[in-house]
Amino acid sequence: MTPHFVAILQALFVVFLWGTSWVFVKIGLQAIPPVTFAGLRYTLAFACLLALMFFNDSRNELRRIPGHTWMQLVLLGILYYAGTQGAIFVALAYLPAVPISLLWSFSSVVVALLGIILLSEKPTAVQWNGVLLTVAGALIYFYPVDIPNSQTIGVIAAASGILANAASSILGREINRSGKYHPLVVTVVSMGAGSTVLLVTGLLTEGMPVLDLQTWGITAWLALVNTAFAFTLWNHTLRTLTAMESSIINGTMLIWIPIFAIIFLGETITSKEIMGLIAAGIGTLIVQLRSPLVKKKVVTNLG
Numbered sequence: 469m470t471p472h473f474v475a476i477l478q479a480l481f482v483v484f485l486w487g488t489s490w491v492f493v494k495i496g497l498q499a500i501p502p503v504t505f506a507g508l509r510y511t512l513a514f515a516c517l518l519a520l521m522f523f524n525d526s527r528n529e530l531r532r533i534p535g536h537t538w539m540q541l542v543l544l545g546i547l548y549y550a551g552t553q554g555a556i557f558v559a560l561a562y563l564p565a566v567p568i569s570l571l572w573s574f575s576s577v578v579v580a581l582l583g584i585i586l587l588s589e590k591p592t593a594v595q596w597n598g599v600l601l602t603v604a605g606a607l608i609y610f611y612p613v614d615i616p617n618s619q620t621i622g623v624i625a626a627a628s629g630i631l632a633n634a635a636s637s638i639l640g641r642e643i644n645r646s647g648k649y650h651p652l653v654v655t656v657v658s659m660g661a662g663s664t665v666l667l668v669t670g671l672l673t674e675g676m677p678v679l680d681l682q683t684w685g686i687t688a689w690l691a692l693v694n695t696a697f698a699f700t701l702w703n704h705t706l707r708t709l710t711a712m713e714s715s716i717i718n719g720t721m722l723i724w725i726p727i728f729a730i731i732f733l734g735e736t737i738t739s740k741e742i743m744g745l746i747a748a749g750i751g752t753l754i755v756q757l758r759s760p761l762v763k764k765k766v767v768t769n770l771g
Contacts, residue, residue, distance in 0.1 A: 475708035479717045482702045487724030489694045490565045491732045493557060496686045501674035502557035505687070507667030510549050512691035513699075514659045517652065520700065526650035533649070533657075540643055541654065542661040548636035549662025550669070555629025562622025565729040566737055569722055570609055570745055571626045573752040577602050578634035580755050591755075598754030601747055609744025651703050715753070722749045 469477075496505055521527050533541070559568050577599050580591045591599070615623055643654060679687070706714060726745060729735040737745075 472708055475705040476713070476717070478701055479705040479709060479714065480720070482698045482705070483717055483721050484724060485694045485698045487721050487728055489690060490560065490569070490725050491728045492686050492690055492694070493560050494565060494733055496683055496690075497557070497561050499683045500677050500679065500687070501670065502561045503554055503666060504670030504674045504677060506549075506554045506557040507663060507670040508687050509690045509695065510553065510659055510663035511667050512688065513695035514656065514663045516692055516696040517656050517659065517699070520696070521652050521656050524650075524652060526652050529649055529653045530657075533653075537643070537649075538657070540639065541657040544636055544639050544643065544654075545658035545661030545663075546665055547632050547639060547662075549659055550665040551632030551662075552629050552636055553662070554666050554669075555625045555632060558625035559622045559629060562619050563626065564735045565733060566726045566735055566741070566745075567609070568622075568626055569725040570606060570748055572630060572633070573602060573722060573748050574606070575630050575633045575637070576752050576755045578630060579637045582634055582638050595755050598751045601751030601754065603751075605744045605746070605748030605751055607744070608747060609741050651706075652700075655699060719749065719753045722752070 493505070500508070556568070556572075580595055580599065584590055640654075643649070677683075709717075722745065726735075726737060730737060
């Protein structure tokens with residue numbers, strides 16, 4: 469096999485792992501409050517990546533990071549880990565996995581729209597068609613709209629997470645497009661800041677849960693395998709794959725999540741909802757492939 473084909477297989481495996489995260493989170497939420505759960509996951513992942521960085525030459529970059537960049541990295545961590553990932557955990561505590569995955573497809577749409585204002589990167593005509601297709605897919609999936617009161621918090625969390633994810637993507641683009649800093653350095657610093665905020669907030673508001681062997685195992689797996697290992701492998705594939713190839717592969721998560729939700733979580737999906745997911749997935753892909761934000765190999769995952 470060629471190195472390029474191996475990289476494709478590795479990237480597909482990473483996205484597969486990220487898709488399983490949603491199942492593990494739904495199971496873990498039965499015993500662990502959402503914010504504390506997210507804090508534990510990313511704090512453990514941060515510790516693992518921090519140890520990895522100190523066996524990597526990228527550690528030398530820490531001394532060269534100026535003060536304003538430190539502030540940007542801390543803000544990135546708060547937006548992406550405390551805001552985005554924390555919101556995913558809260559949303560999954562109140563909503564099924566499939567509709568959340570669909571809602572999160574709007575992140576790329578919001579990024580494209582924010583890029584007009586913040587980065588002066590105007591969407592192309594093809595991108596606008598992708599936006600319309602994504603919206604149409606969501607309307608097909610959710611029509612008629614009927615949100616139970618018990619799921620209101622989940623919807624608010626999902627909406628907040630989409631905005632936080634879009635903002636973190638814009639900031640991540642700003643930090644990474646200079647190419648000055650190794651992706652591992654950016655991730656370790658931002659994850660350290662975001663995971664600390666998550667864990668402290670969770671412990672203060674939810675308390676430390678009593679974890680049994682299964683929940684500790686789920687937390688450790690999510691942290692070490694689906695976060696630390698998966699991120700490292702994904703960044704390895706970015707040395708070979710183009711940004712377009714990476715975006716296409718990352719988009720397959722919209723396929724994995726419904727499959728896993730049906731098989732392992734007992735969720736159901738109608739033919740109308742399948743049509744909506746397909747339309748939204750294609751629309752999202754169009755927006756991402758044509759977006760200037762994917763010209764640089766900057767990774768934002770929902771795993």
